[in-house]
Amino acid sequence: MTSDHPDSFLSRLSRQNDKYRYKLPSRQDAGKFIQNLINFLFPISQDCPACPNKDLTMKYADLRKDLDCMLQPLIPHLEKDKEEILNEVFASIPQIYDMLLLDARSITDNDPASVSIEEVISVYPGFMAIATYRFAHSFAHCGIPLLPRMLTEFAHGQTGIDIHPNAVIGHSFFIDHGTGVVIGETTHIGNNVKLYQGVTLGATHVSKSLASRKRHPTIEDNVVVYANATILGGDTVIGHDSVIGGNAWLVRSVPPFSQVYHQSKIEIRQQSAPSVT
Numbered sequence: 220m221t222s223d224h225p226d227s228f229l230s231r232l233s234r235q236n237d238k239y240r241y242k243l244p245s246r247q248d249a250g251k252f253i254q255n256l257i258n259f260l261f262p263i264s265q266d267c268p269a270c271p272n273k274d275l276t277m278k279y280a281d282l283r284k285d286l287d288c289m290l291q292p293l294i295p296h297l298e299k300d301k302e303e304i305l306n307e308v309f310a311s312i313p314q315i316y317d318m319l320l321l322d323a324r325s326i327t328d329n330d331p332a333s334v335s336i337e338e339v340i341s342v343y344p345g346f347m348a349i350a351t352y353r354f355a356h357s358f359a360h361c362g363i364p365l366l367p368r369m370l371t372e373f374a375h376g377q378t379g380i381d382i383h384p385n386a387v388i389g390h391s392f393f394i395d396h397g398t399g400v401v402i403g404e405t406t407h408i409g410n411n412v413k414l415y416q417g418v419t420l421g422a423t424h425v426s427k428s429l430a431s432r433k434r435h436p437t438i439e440d441n442v443v444v445y446a447n448a449t450i451l452g453g454d455t456v457i458g459h460d461s462v463i464g465g466n467a468w469l470v471r472s473v474p475p476f477s478q479v480y481h482q483s484k485i486e487i488r489q490q491s492a493p494s495v496t
């Protein structure tokens with residue numbers, strides 16, 4: 220450990236800061252951008268009182284300008300021309316919109332506590348996290364570095380749901396409650412999958428040498444994973460139409476139509492009632 224004099228520390232810090240300065244877009248801008256993008260598609264809540272007067276073409280142009288600004292500091296890391304990336308990103312929006320409608324419909328149809336699709340879109344943390352993930356995934360696919368992770372980490376902060384932008388997730392995805400859900404980078408999730416709070420789709424162990432390997436599980440179509448279940452490993456496949464019970468710990472594959480339950484012995488004893496005097 221060095222114990223620099225404050226002056227020499229500040230000059231060391233200044234040299235170091237010169238290497239990092241403004242290499243990323245603003246975290247605040249990234250958060251505002253994803254919220255504006257979701258509000259643009261689903262203007263349900265009155266988050267943006269000045270906006271109703273603007274027509275969709277103007278809002279669309281504003282979003283493109285905002286993304287363009289956020290790409291500025293990333294230009295040295297872009298694999299393609301910025302305009303080409305912007306065109307690809309905006310061309311993917313209609314397909315993402317349709318996917319989000321399927322996600323919202325799946326939440327509305329599966330959650331007995333939900334009253335309408337508007338409620339799901341505007342207040343459900345699962346919907347916010349999935350919407351952010353779907354855009355971040357598309358941005359990463361179009362060749363934008365770093366920003367996708369900034370977006371999903373913004374949603375993580377808002378919702379407690381951590382979805383890596385590189386995970387692959389099918390249509391009609393439902394996360395209920397959501398707090399504590401972790402979906403690792405190389406996870407594959409099929410269609411019509413339901414997850415509850417605290418589910419981890421993770422790696423069996425963590426080592427930098429595994430960076431290019433599939434480390435996280437595959438969850439096939441129509442699987443339900445209940446609260447706090449932990450499913451680990453890149454070779455672990457949860458066969459379609461399976462149900463994984465709460466608190467289960469799984470590090471191996473299970474065939475389609477499995478039911479996996481964690482058993483713990485809970486004893487309930489009757490106390491003698493206190494005597495009333």
Ligand SMILES: CC(=O)OC[C@H](N)C(=O)O
Pocket residue numbers: 401402403404420421422423424425434
């Ligand atoms: C979700 C999870 O297991 O993360 C561990 C590590 N970050 C990795 O990606 O392997």
